[in-house]
Amino acid sequence: MVNDNHVTGGDTDGNRVTRRQWLALGGGAALTGLAGCSGDNPNETDVTMSSKPDETDTTGETDTEQSGGSPVTTTLNMRAPVSWQPSKSNVNPFTDTKNTEYWMDYMWSESPVYPNARGEPIYWLADEINLKGGGCEVHIKLSEDYTWWDGTPVTAKDVHTTQLISDYKNYMGPDQTEDSWEVVDKYTVKNVLPGPANPSLKKSQYYSVVAKHDYFKSWLEKYEDASNESAVKQVTKNLQEHRITLNDLTEKGLGCGLWKPTQLSPTKAVHEKYQDHPRADWTNLETFNWHLISEKQKAIQALKTGKLDMGDKTVTQAQSNDRVSIFNRFGTSSIVKLAMNWNNEHLARRPVRRAIAYLLDHDELVKIIKTTQGLKYKSRSTVNGLSSKQAQKWGGKSFQNKLIGYGRKSQPEKAKKVLQDAGYSKKGGVWVGPNGSKVNDLTYLTPPWNIYETIGNYLSPKLDKFGFKNKLIIPSSSGFWKRWTDTHDFDMVNWFSNTSHPGNAFATNSVAGLGKYNEVATVKQPKGKCKVNRTTPELSQPRSKKLNHPIRPKFPKKVGTMGTGGEQQTLYPVKWNDIITQTQSADEVKKYAKKFMWYMNWQVPHIGFYDETRAYWGNTDKFNFPTGKVDDHPNAKETKSEHFTNAMEFLSKGHISAKTK
Template sequence: MRKHSPAALGALAVAVLMTVVGCSSPNSPNTKKSAQSDGYDPGYTCSKTSCPTTLTAGLAGGQSTFVRNFNPFSPTATSGTFFMYEPLWMFNILKQGEFIPWLADKPAWSEDGKKITIKLNQDATWSDGSSVTAEDLVFTLEALKKDPELQKFEYVAAKAVDAKTAEITFAGPAYTLESTIGGVSIVPKKIWESQDLKKWTNPEPVVSGPYKLGQFSSQQVVLQARADYWKQKVPVPQIKIPILGQAEEQKLMSGELEWSGGAIANVKKVYVDKDPEHNHAWYPSYGSLNVYFNPARKPFDNPSVRKGLSLAIDGDQVMKIVTQDLSYSISPTGMDQKTQGKWIAPQYKDLPFGKANVDGALAELAKAGFSKRGEELVGPDGKQLTVDLPENAEYKDAIQRDQIIAEQWKKIGVKTNVRPVPGTQLDALKKSADLDVNVGGAVYGANPWSYYNDILSSKNAGAWANYGSWKDPETDALLKKLSETGDQAEQLAVVGELQKIMVEKVPSFPLASIGASAEYNSKQWVGWPNEENPYAMPPPWAAGDNLRVVLSLKPNPDTYGS
């Protein structure tokens, strides 16, 4: 699962990690050679040998070549783009949505929730030395607003109050848009105002983030740390992102790749146990893995069919086989009971889940006219219920998961065709709703609105993450109501109504938690997030979190000294 994927906490995490790692400061008397790459000084020294200069990250998926596109608004942006562009603020969903300021401080809302005031960090600069301004923010918002496919959220007006302060006004209360607003990537107005945001490839990016483009080729992107980065010294001088083809797992095993976000079947056995001192895997829960039904195609337009197929799935078995319990079954409401439990409405807290209910499944399917005939489940037309389930051919673990689901459906007489296809073809099938069922992930935000909006809003049909193209006026009205209240009690009441739709109409079935799959090697670099210190989501593809990770790393003192 890769995504589509969010600094009191960030600064604290960085400070703590610097202390734990034990590398000396630039002013320490114990100084030898500084880690340098192309003249960059990261601000620490190593006593045993020269410090490491490069971190190699796997971000290319199954690509065979890179195209030079560093447009942060493009769905085909080149790997590494989000090490260069930054969000306004973030939320650590591993710490119950804890707020993390970044380009901007904690925003202020008007009492009626119709206006938000954003103050940009006074020190924030672009890589050409100019200041990141409120004008840049307003320009970005207005440019995105011109294209419905790019617009992140609806608003009435945006204006710059002064050089570093902007105000956004909404038609109604918009409290729950805070995480969406925070995730906007600002671009410099002077560079972008003459460009088409959707089409421009931004080949020479001017950025606010810790890295700028160093080198580009069709086979590798090299990101170079900014010596003038406004937030702190960047500890890793270079990030290399090579084309790996189908060899990402192999390169990880050999040590050539140090940081990966690919989900690996039997990861503990095949990777961690090979070198437990240096090889690490952590898949923290950050959302739900859902089975999406296409209500525009018969018989999946019938809620009893959707519910029946859901009841036949044994999520515990799927997760045990595929992830060795790194993931786990979750509530049919879509909320992970471990990390989002406070958002499960009281009437749904005790819903059973995780185990197949074959009798319940057949009873539900009977409401839609389906019955067993021998080993087959047949409908009113006398034909066996058959499900077409396309899957991204690049992801072995996903294909394995789908095949297990197919075996479970076979037990109630359903025939399932698990069909591996190229990722681009799968995206096209989702967008056009040209499929029966598919499996995909949705992520949590600072509150349930972003999650339910992603998977249920008509505006997101066929896109992230409404992969079943659910379109329902009642659902849209509830999402709008939820976005307009800042009162937590009222939010929970509306969330309960959305959960009623999830449980009774089953637009999608929340199969399990999704782990933010990450593997990393600590021989060169330490300070990675883990279960004891969950300061960020660990994969290199997690935009925003990936910045917190690289800014928290330091050379391993056992290897390089301090």
């Protein structure tokens, strides 16, 4: 469960990418709503956000083919995630190493809500979310229709236990956090916050899968019986090592999602529909087969021969195949980016980071991705921490024109100049710093995800040729998470950033945002009234533990300044992000978003590669797929936000049915 103080980024929770995504994770590890820009009264204190949308959007034509008659099939075939091995999967929701893709959790289990690619909430377990008490109390009313696979209802007690265990695991216990959780009644849980939440932002933040109380209550008791910090850590260690297999998930009734794994083999994982799921009648499919195809060429062959009915990989081949067609394509607010570890003496220097920004050829990179993945991404021309759409919304054209432009095309001469101006020289094809240290042996880490690998294979030799000698490392999923979360053994890493709102793009609790700063910042909450926290936190150390970022650096006030001259200002990332995520004023969000955009542009802690696009293909002769039109699904008006989902397959939530005859 996520809240203002407990947003655990993809860099700390391996099963969330993000289980967050951040999402994003992936990232994966949060895709949340826009603060202060809806039609609601921004000063209204009690805001109700329910799963019942308005009835005004009625574009598109109704597809009635699935409304009657016998389905032409009850089975759908897909390719499973490339590196996934069912026999090695650990679906314990509290372990950081799961050997699954983060979105798979949401197929087998459920969360109260989930954010779509536009930051809009998708309501699942939750029927509605009410902000009360000036925005400091969040009441989550659950649907009474969801049950665990053993038939017992999913209740507020499950949500409550999930959150308390997460508090122990991540913060040493609920008493170490600044908010609290209470069970109000069987289907209502209350989250009391230390400060107000922006309604448009908050409603999409409760998206961790819920764990079953009856199974995990013994772990909660172990935590509660732990007598000291060491004992709590030991319980956490044991919990992280506790393995729950897919068979356990089914046999012990630990899932509550639409699809149950029923047969696992070296070649496929068979899932059957959970008939008591509230969305069971949304689809006439009864089974789907996840084929374990690790090699790309075999996947392409399976596509050509009609063995696969749907997918989001091998899009290029799908576009040239008359058996399938693209049924949904949409832009997201996600940016895949290069994050740099400032524990490396060279990457800690701004001119080196700027040289990499100048060296990148965004047009070239998106062409490579188009060729290899079939996805058409939008090139970026500068560094500002936001997608193009969000940068325009919160920064505007005039402001963006003042920013330092690093270019869509590679500018190696500018890259050389910023290095030379900083005292670097090139010797034997390698850049040498002012103290004689060579820029070599850089460790370039990337998760074993298709497009991320493509980026690494493009950028690594480009950096090498320029004189930044590096080694690209693509470990296994578990190997990546260990280096990313535990050892921090890397100099550069391909990661992601969710920029659906400045509060996410510049989050200070995850590298999926600006950086992971909150763990060294002590925020003093204002006493008394529920009001926006504008206090400056105390720091236990001046730099972050992860990536070694300075937390309160100076940077120029004048936007577009290249150097360090002129009037300076201090970055207060935690304070500013608190304001953005709590204020009811869109103008205030813009004010601080511009400060963050300028800091990112000047400092270059991360470099965004492109604005992401998602595309799905499928056999449209045989199946009905969501296209993004409001009326293309019998339940589309209830779930229109789900047509823009970039974190899971549409199959997972009942949006695909077979055509009828």
